[in-house]
Amino acid sequence: MSSLPNSHEALLRNRDLLAGTVGLLGVTDPSVLPLVGDHGLAMSEHAGVYSALSGVPGWQSCFGYDDPGLQHAILDTIVVFLPKARAELDFRLALALWLARAGARLILVGEKKEGIAGAVKQLRARLPDAGKVDSARHCQVWSAEVEAPSHQFELADWITWTSIEHAGVSIEVAGMPGVFSLGELDEGTALLLDTLAREPVRASRVLDFACGAGVIGSWLQGWQRQADLATSTVDGLDVQSQAVICARATYRRNGCTGDIQASDGLSGVQGKWPAIVTNPPFHTGVRTDTSMTERFLREVASHLEPGGELRLVANSFLPYGELIQRHVGTAERLEQTRRFTVYRAFRR
Template identity: 60%
Template sequence: MPALPNSHEALLKNREYLYGRLAILGPADPALMPALAGSGLVVTERFGLWQRLSSLEGWTAAFGYDDPVLSPGCADTVVVFLAKARAEMALRLELASWLVAKGGRLILVGEKKEGISGAVKQLRALAPQAAKIDSARHCQVWQADHLQPSETFDVRQWLQWHGVESSGVRFQVAGLPGIFSAGALDAGTAMLLDSLASFPLKDGPVLDFACGAGVIGTWLQLYQRSLGEPGTQVDGVDVQSQAVICAHSTYQRAGAAGTITASDGLERVEGKYAAVLSNPPFHTGIRTDTSMTEEFLRQVAGHLEPGGELRLVANSFLPYQELIRRHVGPVSAIAGDKRFTVWSARRH
């Protein structure tokens, strides 16, 4: 069996501190749960990982922070793995303090190089009695006992709104901790929106892959309406729970139309589209990872109508041009600078 992440190995080394009903927040590898040889609740924000966790015997898997299987006081021990962003760590700790039973235990685990020291400060703000119980596998393991649980938890209380403007169209976008580019319009998406104004799409349904908070689909519909045209329905798909929540919220506030789907890649997307748009991610945690986009490029032609367009913005150094040409069709750069390139391809 492949080696588990360092943080998972550190937890297994200290499994004697786990007691009673378990809840595990933010694991990276589903192999951890069978290694714990127990049962309980496991929470992930990633749809593909949730699917794998759902198949584990004895474990109840929750997708994100609003899954209906989550309930207060359901765990005697809650294990929280380090989140990559400080704001999401605060969200995880608040969820943990709602899931834990009165007098229960919280275990925090994370790698030193990924910022466990900052998370410890957040833990101690919640539980001043927290103490380190081990350093192992370049990680620290902290424990807090006799917790007083929170009475309420609602992820939508964490929603924050910010304005976005492009080509004279302004609207409000929902943000949650852990979502890409929360609080601002990132430069890559801005370039993609400019290209949609300069080179309009042909008529027909549109899919926004890795839709995030729903910026592209909302803007496109509002921009078309500003020109006196009926807004094209834009469906969205994303792997992350927070993105799905935010996209629903952004669409609802703007009066945009489209179905938002949680999916690992295009697995749960049905039908064909006149255009597929994307500003896909290329990071997993702190590491460059283009595997999801490469898999998307291998599959996207099957979701394009004949002659349908793929329009994608990406960092200019990423090697997508040949993949797009091979799997979709003739490709050209229709906008770009040293940082980003907008690629346009028509299905063969």
């Protein structure tokens, strides 16, 4: 039990609160499920965690906020783990209240360093009688009764649209709580797009790894159409449910082509591409975490056609140049600023 996240251990200290049909929203460690009970519902928006949840007997696993297993008023106890992005908490609470039966208990668990104090204000805005039941493992546990379930939870109500213009190309981008760079074009992606305009990728099919809301693929196809060039099909992969939902919506809105899929890295992906582009993540919550990108760089060559191009933007302080050199080919710096570097390499 000592290897469990603090929030999961804090929940286990209060397992006497878990009655009837239990749902865990935002669970991050599947090993907690058998310790909670022999059945229930567990939701994660992370493709890798969801895959692991699917292997726990007796538990119904759900991927993200649009999983068909999420049904109205089916739970007696709903545990909401504090998400990394505070904007996502209202989203998760709205889902919890829709899943709750009349008289259900809603439990909010989170670490102090993750902002549980502020999260409690969001909880009490919906359930004013919520009270603290425990403080342990650097976490707080809050509980409230749901007198009546919410009658509506529509995914479309949580999607926002932002117009992004770069290098003369405008696209409409879908956003949802928790999605990277919500409502703006981040500096690293902008630098990558600059290089795509100046030094175009010569490929009929491109893979956008960690595609987020589909900005790179939509912009690239828009730029190609505007320049009267052949339009590449841009497939997308992302680990997060909301990103996949948004990227598909962004592609539909902008008339783009490409297959958007959920995937935790490349290990479960079939096929090779003549080009792969990426602005990969390097944070897990508030911590710097380059493990996903390092794994990607170890595996990416097997998904590039011979001579195929990798183009990657990353914070300049991250040591990706030598990893690209080791696993793909000669790493060329196409663009470098104080904060970001765009690398290009061709599979040797």
